[in-house]
Amino acid sequence: MTQNSPPEKQNVVKHRGRPRKAPDDQVARKQLIKAGLVYLTERGFSDVSVDEILKASGTTKGTFYHHFKSKADFGQDLIEAYHSYFAAKLMSWFDNDTLSPLHRLRGFIKDAETGMAKHDFRRGCLVGNLGQEMAVLPDAMCSRLIEVLQDWQSRTAACLVLAQQQGEISCELDAAAMAEFFWIGWEGAVLRAKLERKPDPLRRFADGFFTLLSISPHQSQG
Amino acid sequence: MTQNSPPEKQNVVKHRGRPRKAPDDQVARKQLIKAGLVYLTERGFSDVSVDEILKASGTTKGTFYHHFKSKADFGQDLIEAYHSYFAAKLMSWFDNDTLSPLHRLRGFIKDAETGMAKHDFRRGCLVGNLGQEMAVLPDAMCSRLIEVLQDWQSRTAACLVLAQQQGEISCELDAAAMAEFFWIGWEGAVLRAKLERKPDPLRRFADGFFTLLSISPHQSQG
DNA sequence: TATTTATCAAACTAATCGGTCTATTAAATA
DNA sequence: TATTTAATAGACCGATTAGTTTGATAAATA
Numbered sequence: 217m218t219q220n221s222p223p224e225k226q227n228v229v230k231h232r233g234r235p236r237k238a239p240d241d242q243v244a245r246k247q248l249i250k251a252g253l254v255y256l257t258e259r260g261f262s263d264v265s266v267d268e269i270l271k272a273s274g275t276t277k278g279t280f281y282h283h284f285k286s287k288a289d290f291g292q293d294l295i296e297a298y299h300s301y302f303a304a305k306l307m308s309w310f311d312n313d314t315l316s317p318l319h320r321l322r323g324f325i326k327d328a329e330t331g332m333a334k335h336d337f338r339r340g341c342l343v344g345n346l347g348q349e350m351a352v353l354p355d356a357m358c359s360r361l362i363e364v365l366q367d368w369q370s371r372t373a374a375c376l377v378l379a380q381q382q383g384e385i386s387c388e389l390d391a392a393a394m395a396e397f398f399w400i401g402w403e404g405a406v407l408r409a410k411l412e413r414k415p416d417p418l419r420r421f422a423d424g425f426f427t428l429l430s431i432s433p434h435q436s437q438g
Numbered sequence: 439m440t441q442n443s444p445p446e447k448q449n450v451v452k453h454r455g456r457p458r459k460a461p462d463d464q465v466a467r468k469q470l471i472k473a474g475l476v477y478l479t480e481r482g483f484s485d486v487s488v489d490e491i492l493k494a495s496g497t498t499k500g501t502f503y504h505h506f507k508s509k510a511d512f513g514q515d516l517i518e519a520y521h522s523y524f525a526a527k528l529m530s531w532f533d534n535d536t537l538s539p540l541h542r543l544r545g546f547i548k549d550a551e552t553g554m555a556k557h558d559f560r561r562g563c564l565v566g567n568l569g570q571e572m573a574v575l576p577d578a579m580c581s582r583l584i585e586v587l588q589d590w591q592s593r594t595a596a597c598l599v600l601a602q603q604q605g606e607i608s609c610e611l612d613a614a615a616m617a618e619f620f621w622i623g624w625e626g627a628v629l630r631a632k633l634e635r636k637p638d639p640l641r642r643f644a645d646g647f648f649t650l651l652s653i654s655p656h657q658s659q660g
Numbered sequence: 661t662a663t664t665t666a667t668c669a670a671a672c673t674a675a676t677c678g679g680t681c682t683a684t685t686a687a688a689t690a
Numbered sequence: 691t692a693t694t695t696a697a698t699a700g701a702c703c704g705a706t707t708a709g710t711t712t713g714a715t716a717a718a719t720a
Contacts, residue, residue, distance in 0.1 A: 232664050232719050244668075259573045262485050266708065277709080278668050287708065338573065347633040348570040351481045351560065362634055397646040400639050404626020411569040412584055417622050424619040428650045454689050454694045466698080488678065499679080500698050509678065 245283045247273040252294045257339040298342040310375045317379035337413040344403040369395045388433040467505045469495040474516045479561040520564040532597045539601035562632040566625040591617045610655040
């Protein structure tokens, strides 16, 4: 603490020797992440071997363990990569002012279905896949998965609050609770769609959810 | 075809040599199934090794491969065992005439939560677990998982029809669709409860589902 | 140029995987 | 009793696993 200016980021500090490339510039690393996302969304963490990812990405053991200290560490980075990708997708819908809030949510749902259809419903959600494997995953990975889901939920809740402000849904609904409900069930729908290799479960769940949103609580019999 | 009376069941036909025990009497087999259910509901098919199950059940390789021709074959039998266990549990609630149909469903849900709590929310649903692994499971196993889910759905739908007949929920609801919605989302809730190691996701989903059932479709705005 | 570190290639390792094989004992029939 | 099959034990096998090590080359600084 009394030392002067500790190195804040090693990337920035000048060293002797060859400098580390910026993460965006690390081609092999990006290839590994990309291949990892493909394989882990289709299968899972344990079912996919490092060798398989090496083969798919055209890299080698040396490269892999240069960039990641272990397979679990690679998994953590995959979660972050997926989170970034997914948060961007959610924002592109939920912040789209040309659509009503409820239509933004519908847009996201349709988008997700299209995405699954593109891969013949063989790939699911990385977070759902890894969540199922929590018993064999490091604790840090599990808690990160929970955080990611909560992030998606809060983004969804914000969209629902907007829907309330614009009179699309009742203000008496608990937006946070509805968003939580959505993500609990949506992961189930993705799992089922993957199992049955068809979009029907996604549609069935979405239909039910929008019906639920259409309720005015004081009209219901609780 | 022109031969007389082909042996219909080998179990029944008299052989020379030691007779095969009735399945119910095969102690080691039952121990293997029991251990398999414990481990596979907590983790999954790929994550659990045969050796682990041998150790937990106090048997050996010889015994395992005497009773099951492969690990996948063992998995199939686990699905059947789980299906039997679960169908009995569903029936014990859904056919309980001392409760209203909707209270039967609530009873099942509470029962499921108690069951998960008993194991500190570490064990989930075998069908959900294996469903997530469908990419690495034999096709026969996948289609059986779908059938089992559909069986649970149809039992649930029958309970909802009864609720309609007794005026607990609107007759305009599509009972089959509601049952499908329930099982799509419920598997998601079990997954989430296991990930977070708490009952909240189960309760949140159940709350939403019962609210949905309370709707009279012609009152909703679609 | 000499040194240092980053990046990558691939042989290698110890452990574990599902599954096979051989041997032994148990329980039935002829 | 001799024979046949069921049931169990556990050594063994080839393949695969995550991870290590060694060595080569690239790119920077001093």
